Amino acid sequence: DIQMTQSPSSLSASVGDRVTITCRASQGISNYLAWFQQKPGKAPKSLIYAASTLQNGVPSKFSGSGSGTEFTLTISSLQPEDFATYYCQQYDSYPYTFGLGTKLEIK
């Protein structure tokens, strides 16, 4: 199985900040990488697929990049509603696998 490693595991930031989360795959996955946002007690929400394509309705403050084994999710101008846990997932090969998450907290 492809292992997905996210860093950092937690991150403190202030409203208005710009943050970047990194996701590394244990082998090349082209651009078959998705990002999800999850708030406490809620289902994950799909943000990005194909490494950089925003899902419908996702604001442009979210951006993704990368290919192969290294990917990033950048969130600009953080607002209170952006503080959540973010997960990456590869869908290059079966079984689909997820990272362990990055918890973004308010400083």
Next chain:
Amino acid sequence: QVHLQESGPGLVKPSETLSLTCTVSGGSISRSYWGWTRQSPGKGLEWIGYIYYTGSTKYNPSLQSRVTMSADTSKNQFSLNLTSVTAADTAVYYCVRLTYSSGWAKLPHFDDWGQGALVTVSS
């Protein structure tokens, strides 16, 4: 945007079968792929598998011997059966919709998620 809603027992006894149904509204299950993912504190997010309305399936090898998925186009629902459950199967189970981003994409990506159903395995 489609809406997905999980339903089924919240408590299952060890060695019995966990059964969940996902009802889809706002779209037909005769489009897209439909799957299940679970989340437990110990194992994080785990993909279980998906089904196409024709009945074609793909399962996680770690669960394949115990998993069966089915789809009912007349009810616009799809279902998950997981046999011989243990406490390790206690989790929140999410149904999801998957689609291909293009004709040349290798595999479908996740789009919409249900709200999730907590299933506890305990006697």
